[in-house]
Amino acid sequence: MFAAMRGVLLSVEDLGVEFPRNGGAVRAASEVSFAVATGETVALVGESGCGKSATALALFRLVPPPGRVVSGRVVFEGTDLLPLRDEEIRRFRGAGLAWVPQEPGAALNPVLTIGSQIVDVIRAHRDVPRREAWAEAVDLLRRVGIPDPERRAREYPHQFSGGMKQRALIAMALSAHPKLLVADEPTTAVDPTLRLGILDLLRALRDERGLSILLITHDMGAVAAIADRVLVMYAGRIVEEAGVQALFDHPRHPYTRGLLASVPRIDIGRGDLPSIPGSVPDLAHLPPGCAFHPRCPLAELECRSAVPRLAADPTGRRVACVVAQREGAAP
C-alpha cells in the first residue's frame, strides 16, 4: 500500500536462491516477493538460516557461488538486475543500492585510513578530484556522528571503536548517494545505548534524504523503532507481512506470535517465558508441508502436507498460515 502511494523503488518477484549440498540442493529462499517504496523502511525479520541474508545478497547479485539465483526478478527503478552483465550491475551497486555489512571489523581494510577508504568509494562512482572527495568523506563522517571528523578521517580502523566502525561503514555506504540502504544486522551484538544511536542515525537519514532502508535483523526492538513495514521469514519463505503497528498489535502467523511473546520484558515478572518449542529447521531437511508445523501449537492435518500460500487480505496484509487465514482479517 505504501508502494502504491510513493512509488516502488525495489520490487522482488518470486525470488529463489539455491545452494548445492551433498549432491542435492538447499533452497535458501523460495518464492520471495516484496516491494520497497521510496522513503520506506522495510524490515526483513528472521532467525539464522531463514533466508534473509540469501535474499539480501541476491539483490546485489552477490550470492556466493556455488549458490545461485534460480528464479525470479529483482526490479530496481524499472530495471531487472538479475540478467545484467557485470559491468552494468556495477552502476547499481553503491549508487542505487548500498550494503552496510554486519561485521564492521571484517569489512574495513586495516592498512588504509578510514578517510581514504571512503574517498576510494566516492571516486569509483564519480569523477571528482581527490581533494574534493576527501572533503566529502569528512563531511559524511560528521553526518554519521563521528566527532572531530577531520582528525578521525586520517586514522586507521583499529583506532575506531566498534560503534564508530559501524558508523564509518554507513558513511561509506552513503558516499555513492544510494537510494536504498540494505543494512545487515546493524544492531546485533551492539550495546544498548549504541544500538539506539545507530537507529537514530538511520531514522535521520530516512527523514532528511528520503532514503529507503531494508533492515535485515532479528532484533524486534529495532524493528519496532524504525520499520514502516515488516516481512517475517521462516525456513526460506516469507510467512507474514504487515505494517509495523499491525504486526506488533496483532501478529497473525503462529511463528510471529511466538517470536514476539518470547521477548523478555522487564515490566513482566519472573515466571516461564512463552517459548517456541524445538529449534529452527535445517534447510536441507525441511519438514513437509508448512515448515513451521512441528513447532506450531495450532498445526492441523493439512499443515503437514501442503505448503500454505502467502495470501493477502483486503488490507494488504499477507500471511502464510491456513489457520490464520481462516480466522480472517479480524484479530
Place this chain on the structure above:
Amino acid sequence: MSAPLLEVRGLVKQFGGGGGLFVRGGPGVRAVDGVDLTVGRGEIVGLVGESGSGKTTLGRTILRLTEPDEGSIVFDGIDVRALGGRDLRRLRRRMQIVFQDPGAALNPRMRVKSLVGEPLVIHAETWGEARGRALEERVASLLDEVGLERDAMHRWPHEFSGGQKQRIGIARALALRPEFLVCDEPVSALDVSVQAQIVNLLVDLQRRHGMAYLFIAHDLALVGHLSDRIAVMYLGRIVEEGPAAALAARPLHPYTQALFASSPPPDPEIARRIRMPIPAEIPSPAELPSGCRFHPRCPIATDRCRTEPPALREVTARHRAACHRSEELLAGATLFPRDASSSPTSGPGPAGRSTRGPDPASP
C-alpha cells in the same frame, strides 16, 4: 540473615601495564576495579553492563579462571584466593560456569557422553566410580534434566543446534551439582525463538536445585525478568545494586536510567519515539575520566562529579548507588522521558538532546 554464599570484597583485575617488548609501559587496564558483591544461597543476581564494563572478567575472576590482583573472594566461608591445586579443584565442583558461545565451549572431538561425563571422571574421588554403566546412567539423567534424549550421548557436538549445544553445556556444568553457577551471556548467541527455552530451563533448574546464579548479560530486560537482585557495572565498577523490582521501578544512577531508556518494550508506538539517551561512546578503560567515570556521558553531571569519584553507598533500603545525585533520582527525577518532545523533569545538563548531530548541509 545468614552469611552469604559468596562474598567478594575490593576485587581488582588488571590487564597489561608494566611495559614489555611491544607494550608501552603504563598503568594497564583495571578491568575490574574494586568490586564488592555478595550472592546469597539460592539467589539469582543479575550483572548488567555494556562491552568493556568488566562483567565477564568479574565472573571469571570470581571462579579464578582469571587470577585476581587484589581483594578477597569468600565462598561459603572458604578463602578462594588462598586455595591452590587440589583444594581449588575441589572447590570448583561447587562453582561452575555456563559460557556464552556453546559451540566454542564444547570440544568438537568429544562425544556428548564424554563432555557431560568428564567432570564426573575428574572428580571421581568425591563422586565415586564414574565408569561404564554407572557413568552412562548419570549422563542420561543429566541429559534428561536439560531436556535432551538419552541417545544424544553417543553423538558429536556438531550434530546439535545452538540451543541444544547450550543444553549440553548446562548439563556439563550441572554434573557435579554445583551450588553456584556463573551464567555468562548464556543466551545471547542463540536464535531468538530458542532463547526463551534456555532462560526457562535455567530458571527451572535453579528452582529445583536451589542453586545461586551470577547471571551476566547486556540485556536489561532479560536480567530484570529472572533476577532477585541486579548489579549494574560500568568501566570496572559497580555503579548501582539493589533488589530487581526496586531497581527497575526507580533506578538511582543516571547510567541505569539510560540503560532502561535504551531498552524499550517491543511496541512501535513507544519505540519509535525513543532517542539515544546518552552519547554512545564508552571511554577507553585505559584513559578513565576523572571523578565519576560516567560524567562525560551524564546529563546531570556537575563540577563535583568531574573531580570527586562517588562511592557506592546505600541510598535507600538495600539499594545502593554510586552517584552524587541519587537522592534527586530517588525523589522522582526522570532524566529520559519516553516522549522525546517533552523535556526532562530535572537536571541542568543537556538531557534529552539529540546526539546524532549530522548537519543537514551535506550533499
